[in-house]
Amino acid sequence: MGRTPCCDKRGLKKGPWTAEEDEILVNFIKKNGGHGSWRSLPKLAGLHRCGKSCRLRWTNYLRPDIKRGxxxxxxxxxxxxxxxxxxxxxxxxxxxxxxxxxxxxxxxxxxxxxxxxxxxxxxxxxxxxxxxxxxxxxxxxxxxxxxxxxxxxxxxxxxxxxxxxxxxxxxxxxxxxxxxxxxxxxxxxxxxxxxxxxxxxxxxxxxxxxxxxxxxxxxxxxxxxxxxxxxxxxxxxxxxxxxxxxxxxxxxxxxxxxxxxxxxxxxxxxxxxxxxxxxxxxxxxxxxxxxxxx
DNA sequence: AACGCGCCCAACCGCACCTCG
DNA sequence: ACGAGGTGCGGTTGGGCGCGT
Structure with missing residues (x-):
C-alpha cells in the first residue's frame, strides 16, 4: 500500500527547530485548542515541516506539562x-x-x-x-x-x-x-x-x-x-x-x-x-x- | 589553540497499530 | 473483510558540547 512520502521526499524542512517554528506551533495549538490532524497541521499553521515532526516536537519538547531537569x-x-x-x-x-x-x-x-x-x-x-x-x-x-x-x-x-x-x-x-x-x-x-x-x-x-x-x-x-x-x-x-x-x-x-x-x-x-x-x-x-x- | 574523543539528547526513520469508509 | 490514512512507538542517528591531551 502506498504510503505518503514523508518530509524529506517533499522538500520539507528537517533538523533542529528554531524558536520561530516553536512559537508558530505552540500558538497554533493554543489557538485551535488542540493539534487536530497532525498531517494537516503544518499546512494550516504555515510550517514547512511534516506532521510527524510537529507531533514529535510538541510531545517531546513544547507540551506545557513537560517536566524539565x-x-x-x-x-x-x-x-x-x-x-x-x-x-x-x-x-x-x-x-x-x-x-x-x-x-x-x-x-x-x-x-x-x-x-x-x-x-x-x-x-x-x-x-x-x-x-x-x-x-x-x-x-x-x-x-x-x-x-x-x-x-x-x-x-x-x-x-x-x-x-x-x-x-x-x-x-x-x-x-x-x-x-x-x-x-x-x-x-x-x-x-x-x-x-x-x-x-x-x-x-x-x-x-x-x-x-x-x-x-x-x-x-x-x-x-x-x-x-x-x-x-x-x-x-x-x-x-x-x-x-x-x-x-x-x-x-x-x-x-x-x-x-x-x-x-x-x-x-x-x-x-x-x-x-x-x-x-x-x-x-x-x-x-x-x-x-x-x- | 587545536584536535580528538566520548557523551548526551533532540530529531528522524520505519514499522505496527488503530480507525474509518 | 479490506485497504488507506493517521498516529504511536521504539530504534537509531548525528550534531553540539565538554573534557582531556
Missing amino acids: PFTSEEEKLVIQLHAILGNRWAAIAAQLPGRTDNEIKNLWNTHLKKRLVSMGLDPQTHEPVTSRCPIDKANASVFTRHMAQWESARLEAEARLSRESSLFSPSNAKADSDYFLRIWNSEVGESFRKIHKEDAKTACCSPISPGSAITTEVALNPVGSSTPASNLNEEFECRSSSKAYAEDVKNGCDSSSSNDLEDSSDTALQLWLDFPINNDMSFMEGNSYICPL
Whole structure:
C-alpha cells in the first residue's frame, strides 16, 4: 500500500527547530485548542515541516506539562523497576512518570541506567546477573545475596499475608509511599499485568500445572523475548503472581470473562508487589558499587 | 589553540497499530 | 473483510558540547 512520502521526499524542512517554528506551533495549538490532524497541521499553521515532526516536537519538547531537569533518584529507580516489568516499552514507562516523555526515558536508559546495570554485572535487558560472562566476586555476590534475601523475605511475608483476611488489601491499608504504584496498577501497566494473568490462566487450563510449579509471568517480565532462564526479578514476580489465591483461580475457573476472583487475586498479587521493592534497599542501584571486572 | 574523543539528547526513520469508509 | 490514512512507538542517528591531551 502506498504510503505518503514523508518530509524529506517533499522538500520539507528537517533538523533542529528554531524558536520561530516553536512559537508558530505552540500558538497554533493554543489557538485551535488542540493539534487536530497532525498531517494537516503544518499546512494550516504555515510550517514547512511534516506532521510527524510537529507531533514529535510538541510531545517531546513544547507540551506545557513537560517536566524539565535531571531525573531524581526516585524516578531512576522507578524507571529501572518498570523496565524490569515492561522492557523497552518507553511510552508505557513514561506514562508512570508525569511530565517525562518516552524519548527522555529512552535516552536516560541508554545513556545512564543501562550502563549502570552493566557495570553492576546485570543484563540490562533481563535484569539478571551476567554470571557466565562476568563472574561475581564475593564482595559483589553479597550485594545480590542481600537483594535476594529481601525478595525471599517478601515472598514469605506474601504467603503469610495471603492466608489472612482480604481486608489487608483494601486501599485504606495501602502504604502512603506506594501511591504511585497504585496509579500504575490502575493504568496500562496494571492492565498489562492483569491481562497476562488471564492469558496464563487460559494456558494453564490447557496444560496441566505440575505440583508446586509457579504460574509464570515471564511473558510480562521478559517482554523482549529473552530466552534466558527466569531472572531474579522474574522469580520474584513469580512469587507474587503465583500466589495461592491465583493458583486457586486457575484451578477453579478458566473462563477469563468471569474474572472477579481473578481480579481480586491479581490485586492481591499487585499489593504484594507494591508492598515490597521501592521501600527496600535499592541502594545497590545507586552509583557503581559493583564494578564488573571485564 | 587545536584536535580528538566520548557523551548526551533532540530529531528522524520505519514499522505496527488503530480507525474509518 | 479490506485497504488507506493517521498516529504511536521504539530504534537509531548525528550534531553540539565538554573534557582531556
